[in-house]
Every structure is written in C-alpha cells, then in structure tokens.
Amino acid sequence: MREIFEGLPWWVKWVAVPAIALVVFGGLILSVLGFVIGILFKVxxxxxxxxxLIYVVRKFMSSSSSRSDW
Structure with a gap:
C-alpha cells in the first residue's frame, strides 16, 4: 500500500483520499453514528x-412507614 502513495503529492494522501472516502462511505458513517448515538440516548x-422510579418508591416507602408510626 505504501508503494502506491509514494510518488504522489501530500495533498492527494491527506486531502483527496479522505474526501473521496467521505463521499463514498459518508452515508454509512452517518447511519452508524446515528445508531450509536440513539442506543446511548436510550441507555x-x-x-x-x-x-x-427507585427514588419515588423509596420516598413513598419512607413516607408511608413514618405515617404508620402515628
């Protein structure tokens, strides 16, 4: 792989190739990113x-037990 990029200018390696990759795989990258963010949000x-729920149940249980002390 290194031999392929050896004679090319720096801008081809660092600008053109990533830009082409984003154009080709951009939809896939966005859908995977959206899926991961959606899963994190749901978690x-x-x-x-x-x-x-735990807070409400504990609050209710402590208040009901204090009322039964009367």
Missing amino acids: LLFAALVGG
Missing part, C-alpha cells in the same frame, strides 16, 4: 427512568 433514558 441513558432507561437509567434515568429506573433511577427516578
């Missing part, structure tokens, strides 16, 4: 909802 949402 964070799940963790927040479970944490909120």
